[in-house]
Amino acid sequence: MARLGPLVTLAAGVLLAGGIAVANTTGGSPPPAHKTAAGAVSASDTATASSVGEAGAKAPEASSSLASAAPSPAPSSAAATAGASVSAPMDYAGRVVSGRVALAVSVQDGRAVGYLCDGKWVEAWLYGAAGPDGKLNLTGKNGSALRGTRAHGHATGTVTTGGHSWTFDLPKTEKPGAIYRATGQAAGKKLRAGWILLPDGTQTGVVERGNTPAPAPLLDPTTGQTTIDGTPLTAAPLTSSSNPDE
Numbered sequence: 001m002a003r004l005g006p007l008v009t010l011a012a013g014v015l016l017a018g019g020i021a022v023a024n025t026t027g028g029s030p031p032p033a034h035k036t037a038a039g040a041v042s043a044s045d046t047a048t049a050s051s052v053g054e055a056g057a058k059a060p061e062a063s064s065s066l067a068s069a070a071p072s073p074a075p076s077s078a079a080a081t082a083g084a085s086v087s088a089p090m091d092y093a094g095r096v097v098s099g100r101v102a103l104a105v106s107v108q109d110g111r112a113v114g115y116l117c118d119g120k121w122v123e124a125w126l127y128g129a130a131g132p133d134g135k136l137n138l139t140g141k142n143g144s145a146l147r148g149t150r151a152h153g154h155a156t157g158t159v160t161t162g163g164h165s166w167t168f169d170l171p172k173t174e175k176p177g178a179i180y181r182a183t184g185q186a187a188g189k190k191l192r193a194g195w196i197l198l199p200d201g202t203q204t205g206v207v208e209r210g211n212t213p214a215p216a217p218l219l220d221p222t223t224g225q226t227t228i229d230g231t232p233l234t235a236a237p238l239t240s241s242s243n244p245d246e
Contacts, residue, residue, distance in 0.1 A: 111240035
């Protein structure tokens, strides 16, 4: 019995040493070098994520700067055109100083058109410039011309056609549409008629059938309706934007 004690003690020591070795092999902490490597990767990932986050946060500021720096688009030509205004025509009408012929002038946006007629066979269509200083400079066929000035509600000057000249002093009319014109066809001939509506309510006009002038029938100033050689026609006010030679 005395010898069994040391043997039992030695066997217990061997078993304890083996258990400690197994525990260290399977459940121990990772080597320090592994910890260091893992820590280095983790720090790198964190730094990268932080950089990306900061870039993402600054992106809206860059976009905002670009948006504020971008020039505003220029207005389109259509919008500019739409914004342009056209003034109302100003009409002057009356008889020349001698009273033989009637004359009317319509002015709009720097241009002017004029019509002279005696209600029988003398007539002239004139077209030209109306200067900002009130000057009128109109010309027509066969040497017809008008030189005048607009001031204080009157148009004054001289008009010439067919070798005859007349001075005039025309008051400004209260109602627009001192000159009317109608065109059409009748009996195979081209018709062109013109009328001057005078401030006293009377009218005078000439109609051309082909190239032959004659007195024009009365015009209804309310509707613009008239009848020439059995053909109904509608006359329209003539302004500076019209072509008197059409």
